[in-house]
Amino acid sequence: MATFFGEVLSVYSRAVEEDDRDDEDGENEEDVEIRRELEEKRKVHLKWCSEECQAIEENSDKKRLCSHLVIAVGTNAAGFVSAFILNSASWHRVGWLSVWNERSRGSGPMPAPPAPGEPGCVIYQQKDDDSVLICQCTCYVAEDQLFQWTEQLFMCLQKRGLTVTVLSDVPVAEYKTPDYIHGSDVPFLRALSTSAYKGGVICPFVEQPNIVTGLPAAVLCHCQVHGIPAVLYQNYSDVIGADSYTMEAYRLAVSSTKGIKLDPPSTDVLQEFTKVSDIHGNLYT
């Protein structure tokens, strides 16, 4: 686009990409092969541990029974789940979702589950009660993988009797409101639920014109279309790293979930989960 001063600048649209190229015309076989290989690497796979695989095989419809699925997306949601729920010895890993994209380490998908502390999507269950599953997602799931991730997870779960709760961190800078938000009002929760969800929510609903994107949106979309009761709690916070105060905001969201016992951690334990955001060195030390 030409400007008043005679420069020619690129024009960017918020809606569409610049090029309007013909589809696949002029793409040679090598390009097609590279594209196909990349698509293969980016596929999302759900892997269960061997005992879990066996249990699923034994069910007539090859799906896992589950009364409640909790999905924690983001550093503080995952930190809350680790510190307040999974810290007790009764939870163990039963599966994980293998996700590889441009932000993952390594040149391809990892064959083994992520190590503790490594980003990933891991599924936990209690040893003496398999009705509740917790999925802790700390890795980046790209836009083109969100739908697949959700389909892979829900494909293995029986829809009947299932309720889903999603906990998600969001920066408060993305929250649109006519009034300015003071620091003391943060963090705060906002909820969204599917039509099939008849339970109450513990905070106000997300106000217009705010929207939800990413993994929480993909999960809620899926649940809405398939008539699964689901509720999302978005935690708007001004902290980028793990923060105990932000994690605490999730307590009420799961306190009444049957099958989940909240175990408030000691200060030492909580510090373990929040120490990643400590300043290790700066210009002034």
Added chain:
Amino acid sequence: MFVPTGETPPSFKSYTFILPAVSVGNVGQLATDLIISTLQLPKVGYFHTDALIPMVGNNPYATSAENANELSTNAEVYSSKELKLAVLQIRAPILQTKTKEFRKSIVSWMKSSGFSKTVLLSSSHAYQRDDQQLQGTPLRFLLSPTLQEGASARIKELGWREMEKVCAFPGISDSEKKLYIPGGGVTRALYNDCCNEDVPMAVLLTFCSEGDNIPDAFALANYLNDWLHLLSTPAEASPQWNAPASWKLLFGSGIPPAIF
């Protein structure tokens, strides 16, 4: 794929189908918002596809506290039996790697639903206009061959301008002419698909630039209304469109008082 909200899938036979292209300024989508909001079309289903980036929110067309918290997804179908009208609203970008699948699924659904005609609302970069296009109205139309017979007489009466074709090699005036809709997203490709598959489609588009595109949306909605008469208007007056509740704060939150 279309998933109905109710138990029985609705019938769209002989309905007019309106959908937006995700294009510059989001004008098509804004115009679609005006149509759904003003006519208060009930939601009849979802277009569940992996080709769109997921997003959800609460009801953008809320009229009361009771219906304000109904969940809305990235692609939903609204419909009116009285007007024989079905409208698909698309609220998220199409994934670059899935545009072909998306077009295929839309065309396939259009054919199986038996729509009498489809109207695609779109836009194109204003800065790419040539000297001729800079003059006069920024609104343009295109008709697929199957719709030419049914609609060209009325379009001629309205005095609309057909979208001009451009030279395949700019500067060489006797080179082959081709359709070029920069910033139109899937508009050109979807229009070509409909031409090839004998689907009756009209494209209504406007030249615009990114910014406050609400006036462009109103202009496009009025353009459509001149043809389809979705809103009854007294003579010489403009149609009264209702902007939905979701159009608040389009340019960000309130200003922090601390900066003053």
